Structures are given as structure tokens and as C-alpha cells.
Amino acid sequence: MAVALKRSTFLGLAGAALFGGRAAAQSVAGNRMNQRKIPSSGEMLPVVGCGTWRTFDVGGKSADRAPLAEVLKVMFDSGGSVIDSSPMYGAAEGVVGDLLAAAGTRDKAFIATKVWTSGRDNGIAQMKKSMALLKTDRLDLMQIHNLVDWRVHLPTLRAWKTEGRIRYLGVTHYTQSAHEELEAVLRAEKWDFVQINYALDDRAVERRLLPAAAERGTAVIVNQPFGGGGLLRKLSGRKLPAWAAEIGCTSWAQILLKFVLANAALLKRMVAEVGA
Numbered sequence: 518m519a520v521a522l523k524r525s526t527f528l529g530l531a532g533a534a535l536f537g538g539r540a541a542a543q544s545v546a547g548n549r550m551n552q553r554k555i556p557s558s559g560e561m562l563p564v565v566g567c568g569t570w571r572t573f574d575v576g577g578k579s580a581d582r583a584p585l586a587e588v589l590k591v592m593f594d595s596g597g598s599v600i601d602s603s604p605m606y607g608a609a610e611g612v613v614g615d616l617l618a619a620a621g622t623r624d625k626a627f628i629a630t631k632v633w634t635s636g637r638d639n640g641i642a643q644m645k646k647s648m649a650l651l652k653t654d655r656l657d658l659m660q661i662h663n664l665v666d667w668r669v670h671l672p673t674l675r676a677w678k679t680e681g682r683i684r685y686l687g688v689t690h691y692t693q694s695a696h697e698e699l700e701a702v703l704r705a706e707k708w709d710f711v712q713i714n715y716a717l718d719d720r721a722v723e724r725r726l727l728p729a730a731a732e733r734g735t736a737v738i739v740n741q742p743f744g745g746g747g748l749l750r751k752l753s754g755r756k757l758p759a760w761a762a763e764i765g766c767t768s769w770a771q772i773l774l775k776f777v778l779a780n781a782a783l784l785k786r787m788v789a790e791v792g793a
């Protein structure tokens with residue numbers, strides 16, 4: 518595995534990351550979460566959030582849902598708020614909506630979901646359904662999933678933002694083959710957020726996308742910080758590096774999150790912002 522494990526790689530802080538449900542309970546409990554500024558508004562957002570792909574696609578059984586309710590509780594108790602979903606994720610949006618309603622925690626959540634269909638009317642119908650499933654009349658972030666029909670959806674998202682139905686708009690992708698197009702889209706239009714794949718063994722975004730996002734004042738959400746789980750599985754048999762404790766890490770999951778939060782381009786921007 519081509520993974521360089523230098524202590525210096527992990528120092529510094531910037532960015533925002535999403536992780537699968539299991540890691541939430543293990544990696545953030547007990548620590549108050551750092552926050553970063555959303556460039557387009559100045560609003561502060563906790564740096565680690567909860568993804569819902571596969572993990573929240575469960576049925577109605579309480580045995581399936583109780584651990585997910587606990588994940589959200591741990592996240593909120595740790596100062597986190599971001600939940601990322603999509604109509605592509607099976608039952609996930611509905612499960613998130615039910616769990617937030619049952620716990621009375623909608624106001625603590627920054628709910629991000631996506632539009633993942635072609636055509637203006639289909640997009641509008643899908644976004645309305647997402648709002649119903651998530652039991653909210655105002656979504657925090659609506660993202661165009663994997664660039665699907667983005668030119669058609671963007672005017673709707675802009676109108677919905679003006680009307681207050683969504684607070685921020687963004688665009689996502691999950692694979693290196695789309696990075697060139699994503700960069701062009703990032704430079705052509707104004708986006709509040711871009712969501713991209715970034716992990717210790719998947720660093721292509723460092724070349725052009727992260728610098729482009731910083732130039733454009735676009736907040737970055739990182740997906741697949743554990744390589745979709747595969748990177749964590751590969752590392753699971755390896756001993757933690759001796760310096761892990763020095764950076765406050767007791768697991769590989771924590772080290773991998775620390776890595777995506779330490780990108781140099783974003784760190785430079787953050788330093789410039791605070792005038793240091």
C-alpha cells in the first residue's frame with residue numbers, strides 16, 4: 518500500500534470531513550469539536566460530520582435504528598452537526614428524519630442532502646420528497662450529486678436559496694475521473710460547497726481541486742476519508758505509529774480524519790484569514 522506515514526503529514530488543521538456511522542461513536546466522543554468558517558457566509562461549522570451512505574439505509578426495526586440514534590447523539594454531544602445524505606442512499610433520508618424528530622434534535626443538525634436525477638421537474642419533485650422525508654421545510658445544504666444534470670438544477674437551487682428553502686448550494690463527486698470537470702464547474706459558477714473524495718491514499722484533489730476551492734471561496738466537504746472503509750481495513754492489522762498519541766489519536770480512524778483535516782492549501786487560507 519502506498520501510504521506515507523510521516524508525523525508531519527498530519528499536523529495542522531483545515532477542511533471538513535464526513536465519516537461512516539461507526540467511526541462517529543469511536544472517534545469524536547469526549548472531545549469538543551473544532552469549527553471552520555464557511556467562506557461564503559462566515560458561519561462556523563464543526564469540522565467532522567456524519568455520512569449516511571449504507572450505514573443509515575436500514576429498515577424500521579429498533580435494533581437497527583438504536584445504534585444510529587446513538588451515533589447522532591454522540592455527534593451532537595461532541596459539538597458536531599453535519600449530516601450528509603442523498604436520495605441515492607435508499608432509506609437514509611427517511612431514517613435521519615425519523616431519528617431527528619424522535620430525539621427533538623432537528624435544530625442541532627446541519628442537514629445536507631442532494632439532488633440526483635435529470636430534468637428540472639424531476640429535480641424539484643425529488644428535493645420536495647427529500648424535505649418531506651427529512652421532516653424539514655428548510656434544508657441547510659442542497660448539493661448536485663455527482664454533477665448529474667447540474668446546469669439544469671443550478672437555477673432551481675439558486676431560486677430556492679433566494680426563497681429560503683435551502684441555505685447553501687453545492688456540487689459533489691466521488692472519483693478522480695471527474696476532477697477535471699468538477700474544477701471547471703467550480704471555476705465557472707459560484708458554489709457555497711464542493712464535496713470531493715480525499716483520503717491518505719487518494720490525494721489527487723491536492724493538485725488542483727483544493728487550491729481551486731480556496732481561490733473561489735468554496736467550502737470543502739471530504740467524502741470517503743476511510744477510502745470507503747477499504748483503507749481502514751488495510752490498516753487494521755498495522756500497529757499505530759509511535760507519534761499517534763502526540764497528535765491525540767488512539768485509532769487509525771482518528772489518524773485518517775486528522776489527515777484530511779490537515780490539508781496545506783486550506784491551512785494557508787485559514788492562516789491568511791486570521792491574519793497570522
Ligand SMILES: NC(=O)c1ccc[n+]([C@@H]2O[C@H](COP(=O)([O-])OP(=O)(O)OC[C@H]3O[C@@H](n4cnc5c(N)ncnc54)[C@H](OP(=O)(O)O)[C@@H]3O)[C@@H](O)[C@H]2O)c1
Binds near residue numbers: 572
Ligand atoms: N458522490 C458523493 O456525493 C459521495 C460519494 C461517497 C460518499 N459520500 C458521503 O460521504 C460519506 C462517507 O463516505 P463513505 O461512507 O463512502 O466512505 P468512508 O467514510 O471512507 O468509509 C465508511 C466505512 O468505513 C468503515 N468504517 C467506519 N468507521 C470504522 C471504524 N472505526 N473501524 C473500521 N471501519 C470503519 C465502514 O465500512 P465497513 O462497514 O464496510 O467496514 C464504513 O461504512 C458517505 O456516507 C456519504 O454521506 C458522498
